[in-house]
Amino acid sequence: MNKELRQAIIAGNWKMNKTRPEAKALIEELKPIAANASCGVVICVPYTNLETAVELTKGTNIKVGAENVHFEKSGAFTGEISADMLTEIGVEYVIIGHSERRQYFGETDETVNKRTKAALAAGLKPIVCVGELLWERECDITEEVIARQIKLDLFDVSAEDVKKTVIAYEPVWAIGTGKTATAEQAQEVCAFIRATLAKLYGQDVADAVTIQYGGSMNPKNASELVAQPDVDGGLIGGASLKAADFGVLLDAASNG
Numbered sequence: 001m002n003k004e005l006r007q008a009i010i011a012g013n014w015k016m017n018k019t020r021p022e023a024k025a026l027i028e029e030l031k032p033i034a035a036n037a038s039c040g041v042v043i044c045v046p047y048t049n050l051e052t053a054v055e056l057t058k059g060t061n062i063k064v065g066a067e068n069v070h071f072e073k074s075g076a077f078t079g080e081i082s083a084d085m086l087t088e089i090g091v092e093y094v095i096i097g098h099s100e101r102r103q104y105f106g107e108t109d110e111t112v113n114k115r116t117k118a119a120l121a122a123g124l125k126p127i128v129c130v131g132e133l134l135w136e137r138e139c140d141i142t143e144e145v146i147a148r149q150i151k152l153d154l155f156d157v158s159a160e161d162v163k164k165t166v167i168a169y170e171p172v173w174a175i176g177t178g179k180t181a182t183a184e185q186a187q188e189v190c191a192f193i194r195a196t197l198a199k200l201y202g203q204d205v206a207d208a209v210t211i212q213y214g215g216s217m218n219p220k221n222a223s224e225l226v227a228q229p230d231v232d233g234g235l236i237g238g239a240s241l242k243a244a245d246f247g248v249l250l251d252a253a254s255n256g
């Protein structure tokens, strides 16, 4: 379809994994594996590994992302990290609104929206996560849930900035559970996200946005998922922690 209008990106979300020596070893293993990928390659790592990751990936095709960012520029926000702090050390991407942040850390669509705007203002590329809970799918309100998240999370973001934003569709019931959405389910919701973006911003903007699938994507199921017309790569948890597995996903997206 219109896949040539946007970049497929495989992004690893390391979550709360890897000490610095472990991170160094994984990145060194990943560099030659990632070198031939024709898709975008991003690793989103814990704050303590960001500087190491930026240093080790200089001159390679691997981009570095953080796993969250605060929306204020500076101030009395103990434990938080600002967008300027990330860009200053060479970070290019940031995951925002991951379901684990929504579930365990009180993240709301309002704070996701504020973080997204702060990230964009600082020149970071946000990877905004949306996705329905299992019972929401069972109640047949997946589309309502996703449309609401897209509208609220991107409220007041300009069309130009939406083009720089990656959307990750991560059905909450598929994260870390080994239950993957079928390729058909992933396509259906990613196409719905694109249609929602088209209504809000126009078809040209919607066609330019990278929409990833995330949730138990692994070397066995990746090819079928990323071959879907509206699935532009993936946001990968568990399988991003092993270089060989991540490499299989990069191959799948490079050929998808």
Ligand code: 13P
Residues within 6 Å of the ligand: 013, 098, 170, 174, 175, 176, 177, 178, 214, 215, 216, 217, 235, 236, 237, 238, 239
């Ligand atoms: P898993 O790939 O481990 O299911 O995690 C997906 C995810 O949450 C990526 O952000």
